Amino acid sequence: MTKADAMRREITTETHRGTLSLEPLCLYVSVVALACLLLPACLFAQAQPQIAKSSCVECHSAFPEPTGVTEAQWAADIHAQKGLTCASCHGGDPSEPSPEGAMSKKAGFRGKPKRNEIPAMCAKCHADGAYMRQYNPSLRTDQFAQYQTSVHGKRLAHGDTKVAVCIDCHSVHGIRPSREPRSTVNPLNVANTCSRCHSDAAYMKDYKIKTDQFAGYSASVHHEAMVVRGDLSAPTCTTCHGNHGAAPPGVASVENVCSTCHVFQAQLFDISPHKAAFAAMGTGSCITCHSNHRIVHPTDAMVGTGNEAVCTNCHATADPGFVAAGQIHDDLSKLDESLKRSDEVLDKAERSGMEVSQARIDEAQGRDSLIKARVTVHSFQPGKVEQDTQAGMKIADKTYKAGLQALAERDYRRKGLGLTLITIVAVLIGLWMYIRQIESRNQSGGS
Amino acid sequence: MASVPEATPPTSTHSNRLVRWLDERFGWEQLVAPLRHKTVPVHKLSYWYFLGGMTLFLFMIQVLTGILLLLYYRPSANEAFESVQYIMTQVQFGWLVRSIHSWSANLMIFTAFAHMFSVLFLRAYTKPRELTWLTGMVLLFLALGFGFSGYLLPWNTLAFFATKVGTEITGQVPLIGKPLLIFLRGGEEVTGATLTRFFGFHVALLPGITTLLIATHILLIQRLGMSVPPGQEAAWKALPPNKREMPFFPNFFAHELMAWYVALGVLGALAALYPWELGSKADPFVAAPAGIRPEWYFMFMFQTLKLIPAKVGPVDGELLGIMGFGLAGLVWVLLPFLGGDRYGRRQVFIRGLGVFALAYIVCMTAYGYMAVPK
Amino acid sequence: MDHAETVTKHEPARRRLMQFLLGGGLLASAVAFLYPVLRYLVPPAATDLGGDSVVAAKVGDLKANSGKIFRFGSRPGLLVRTSDGEYRAMSAVCTHLNCTVQYRSDVREVWCACHNGFYDLNGRNVAGPPPRPLESYAVHINGDDVVVSRRRGA
Numbered sequence A: 001m002t003k004a005d006a007m008r009r010e011i012t013t014e015t016h017r018g019t020l021s022l023e024p025l026c027l028y029v030s031v032v033a034l035a036c037l038l039l040p041a042c043l044f045a046q047a048q049p050q051i052a053k054s055s056c057v058e059c060h061s062a063f064p065e066p067t068g069v070t071e072a073q074w075a076a077d078i079h080a081q082k083g084l085t086c087a088s089c090h091g092g093d094p095s096e097p098s099p100e101g102a103m104s105k106k107a108g109f110r111g112k113p114k115r116n117e118i119p120a121m122c123a124k125c126h127a128d129g130a131y132m133r134q135y136n137p138s139l140r141t142d143q144f145a146q147y148q149t150s151v152h153g154k155r156l157a158h159g160d161t162k163v164a165v166c167i168d169c170h171s172v173h174g175i176r177p178s179r180e181p182r183s184t185v186n187p188l189n190v191a192n193t194c195s196r197c198h199s200d201a202a203y204m205k206d207y208k209i210k211t212d213q214f215a216g217y218s219a220s221v222h223h224e225a226m227v228v229r230g231d232l233s234a235p236t237c238t239t240c241h242g243n244h245g246a247a248p249p250g251v252a253s254v255e256n257v258c259s260t261c262h263v264f265q266a267q268l269f270d271i272s273p274h275k276a277a278f279a280a281m282g283t284g285s286c287i288t289c290h291s292n293h294r295i296v297h298p299t300d301a302m303v304g305t306g307n308e309a310v311c312t313n314c315h316a317t318a319d320p321g322f323v324a325a326g327q328i329h330d331d332l333s334k335l336d337e338s339l340k341r342s343d344e345v346l347d348k349a350e351r352s353g354m355e356v357s358q359a360r361i362d363e364a365q366g367r368d369s370l371i372k373a374r375v376t377v378h379s380f381q382p383g384k385v386e387q388d389t390q391a392g393m394k395i396a397d398k399t400y401k402a403g404l405q406a407l408a409e410r411d412y413r414r415k416g417l418g419l420t421l422i423t424i425v426a427v428l429i430g431l432w433m434y435i436r437q438i439e440s441r442n443q444s445g446g447s
Numbered sequence B: 001m002a003s004v005p006e007a008t009p010p011t012s013t014h015s016n017r018l019v020r021w022l023d024e025r026f027g028w029e030q031l032v033a034p035l036r037h038k039t040v041p042v043h044k045l046s047y048w049y050f051l052g053g054m055t056l057f058l059f060m061i062q063v064l065t066g067i068l069l070l071l072y073y074r075p076s077a078n079e080a081f082e083s084v085q086y087i088m089t090q091v092q093f094g095w096l097v098r099s100i101h102s103w104s105a106n107l108m109i110f111t112a113f114a115h116m117f118s119v120l121f122l123r124a125y126t127k128p129r130e131l132t133w134l135t136g137m138v139l140l141f142l143a144l145g146f147g148f149s150g151y152l153l154p155w156n157t158l159a160f161f162a163t164k165v166g167t168e169i170t171g172q173v174p175l176i177g178k179p180l181l182i183f184l185r186g187g188e189e190v191t192g193a194t195l196t197r198f199f200g201f202h203v204a205l206l207p208g209i210t211t212l213l214i215a216t217h218i219l220l221i222q223r224l225g226m227s228v229p230p231g232q233e234a235a236w237k238a239l240p241p242n243k244r245e246m247p248f249f250p251n252f253f254a255h256e257l258m259a260w261y262v263a264l265g266v267l268g269a270l271a272a273l274y275p276w277e278l279g280s281k282a283d284p285f286v287a288a289p290a291g292i293r294p295e296w297y298f299m300f301m302f303q304t305l306k307l308i309p310a311k312v313g314p315v316d317g318e319l320l321g322i323m324g325f326g327l328a329g330l331v332w333v334l335l336p337f338l339g340g341d342r343y344g345r346r347q348v349f350i351r352g353l354g355v356f357a358l359a360y361i362v363c364m365t366a367y368g369y370m371a372v373p374k
Numbered sequence C: 001m002d003h004a005e006t007v008t009k010h011e012p013a014r015r016r017l018m019q020f021l022l023g024g025g026l027l028a029s030a031v032a033f034l035y036p037v038l039r040y041l042v043p044p045a046a047t048d049l050g051g052d053s054v055v056a057a058k059v060g061d062l063k064a065n066s067g068k069i070f071r072f073g074s075r076p077g078l079l080v081r082t083s084d085g086e087y088r089a090m091s092a093v094c095t096h097l098n099c100t101v102q103y104r105s106d107v108r109e110v111w112c113a114c115h116n117g118f119y120d121l122n123g124r125n126v127a128g129p130p131p132r133p134l135e136s137y138a139v140h141i142n143g144d145d146v147v148v149s150r151r152r153g154a
Helices: A003-011 A022-047 A055-060 A071-075 A086-090 A115-126 A129-133 A143-149 A151-157 A166-170 A187-198 A213-218 A221-228 A237-241 A251-259 A263-270 A273-281 A285-290 A320-351 A357-379 A382-445 B017-026 B028-037 B046-070 B080-089 B094-121 B130-152 B157-170 B177-185 B192-224 B230-238 B248-273 B296-307 B317-333 B335-339 B346-371 C003-041
Strands: A013-015 A018-020 B039-041 B245-247 C053-058 C066-072 C075-081 C087-091 C102-104 C109-112 C117-119 C125-127 C136-142 C145-149
Touching: A055 A086, A115 A129, A115 A143, A115 A151, A115 A166, A143 A151, A166 A187, A187 A213, A187 A221, A187 A237, A213 A221, A251 A263, A251 A285, A263 A273, A263 A285, A263 A357, A273 A285, A320 A357, A320 A382, A357 A382, A357 C075, A382 B248, A382 C003, B017 B028, B028 B248, B039 B046, B039 B248, B046 B094, B046 B192, B046 B248, B046 C003, B080 B094, B094 B130, B094 B248, B094 B296, B094 B346, B094 C003, B130 B157, B130 B192, B130 B296, B130 B317, B130 B335, B157 B177, B157 B192, B157 B296, B177 B192, B245 B248, B248 C003, B296 B317, B296 B346, B317 B335, B335 B346, C053 C066, C053 C075, C066 C102, C075 C102, C075 C145
Parallel strands: none
Antiparallel strands: A013 A018, B039 B245, C053 C145, C066 C075, C075 C087, C087 C136, C102 C109, C109 C117, C117 C125, C136 C145
């Protein structure tokens, strides 16, 4: 018997259920291995949407801009994923391999649409409710109607082709739905998209509007909320200006726009003396103090009569408004100081090892009062602001006392320690004297 | 009817009535006689004799404060942190009991190490004191076990992650590592089950074993007497009249009592001036905060493991470190058997080893603290 | 007098001083150690640990359609008794900027006064700036106590 035979004998074992031999085992293993290799490929293939093959992309993927469209670009387009082809917008025959056949007038080839024709062309589908319902019943279909009310739409109708049309914001050939992070109209990217024109001083030189909006917005607290804190509900250009019906809100409607989020401030403003005054002056309410694009985080220094205060922009020294502004600022500062003072004492107590968690909870309530008071500022009535700050002062007082109590307890402990140490020292001296005694007795009395 | 002849009841002639009472019932005098005759050698290095008793004293403090803490502590993940917070804030002098317990734990481990090193350098581990050294080394490991298990009990963030890392390292030991890790953690991960288990170790298992070993250790010391450093021993052998001793009772004990009172003062001051902090409640789902590190007595091992490169040749670096420490520990335990004769040449080598070990531990601990940003 | 005599003459006084210091010191230090231990053994009045389970109120404290803030661990919690008499409990820390929320009996919702955030009675954020719901807690009636505890499991 050869060695191979011997091995085969060994591997073939007999069990209750029968024998386990080597050759079928090899076969099973190979089949399983092959299946494991092929399965991921199958799954992967299924995950991709089927993009129809077209001769257009085959040629145009080799061209540079502006006639170049790569396979990857087109595959990312939502239209391609839903089964539309180049011919849907450009006409022609994508099944024809030759350029003459594919781009023939007979096949309905339209070529590159003119800029002022683009909105109407997109609207042919996107404004057709019955048509769009096939793809996404909840998508709006009023974009074109809105566009026609916008500054862009109106100017386009008068022949200005420099204004934005659909493809300027949504891009072309690689259009992603707005909820995708890489879409040019995703909330995170909207400001960048608008600024492509609106921050370009050379492009905008014929128009009588500024080009510093994006720079201002980038420094604003709204931008920080969106980009740094990741709050997608924070406002971007389109939130206040509209997207398809983009136009600046009128002076009278600025407050309405801001108050969709800043409800309390608007309610307080409405009952304040400023409402009538600003309407009479014809200035936009909120933006007079807070600016429109460069809206920075407000500080207590903004209200009052100091250098950074906005109140003194209108209010002259000693007029009622000036006085009120000073009072409001003082109230806020007093509460802020009070809270800081109690915070310091609690910190000190905590560092000494005292436990002050209850006072910390109360402290949070105190800070709530300050936050509320800063909203109440918009009533521009010192009495109302004082109501909030007084509540806060009471709490700050309470937590300050708690902190002092904790420090007193700490001192009590140290006094207790001192007394105990005295008794210990007494024992130590006593012991030492005792030792001296017994040792001298040993020496003098003999061991 | 035969009657069992009754033995004459013992009588005592001691001057003190209480002692007489005890003597007639327990044979008190016979029991304490050896203690009365116990002497302690007096020489330049006698002060080192205090360390053993100091460690014992601190252990007794731990037992006392530990029992007090047991009255209020709750060993479940839901309530452990809050119960320690309760002790620190609501219970009268709870802050004192808890802080003394935490500080005394650290001091005890320090004196245990110092005691071990002083015994090493004074060559008190050689024949016939091998068993004393052996029981002592096991006691040292038990002390570290007390420290490790007790550290988790307040269930704060630092403790949670230190335990996680510590048991993770234990899991790296070949063969027995994984079962050991699961045994320690009470599962795959550090959870409430780990807390309950560590509590059981800390208040029942370890104290039981430690008490037995301390009794053995002290019994051995009483039977074998106090060792005298080799140089001094030789000098006295040459000139016997120079030999100086003091009785244990009351002389040495009075000295020792002084040391213990000083320790009490130090503990009280530490507890009042530097109370042990509470930290924040452990949350297993939060990422480990930066700067996680073990208590100082594990720092030198932790720092060593951090410094070893990931791979040393074909061997995993961490594994090499763990095996290294294991080997070192084994050698240390077996020192009396490896060192040979008390006056032999190998003793010089062991002294060198001892100096190296001490320097290594001190430097690595310091390095560990300097390297980690607080 | 020579040195030995001086020593023996002062000895009784010295001995008394030593006895006073040692005896008195031992006694005083024993008192100093025992006093805190004895005080420690007496349980404090407040036996509630806080933590994951808290007695938020007594039955009958809250009327229907009203709410109450209570301490839960180291944070405030909100206990609401709905108009049907049911109890609901949730964290009172607003998920927007951490102000303390309250129950509004007029709109029957939980409201944050800082920036006008609204939550429903399950803690879900329904209007305004809050980005996440409030953590909701389980409520049990235990005799006379309304006990609020953290929800376990999934």
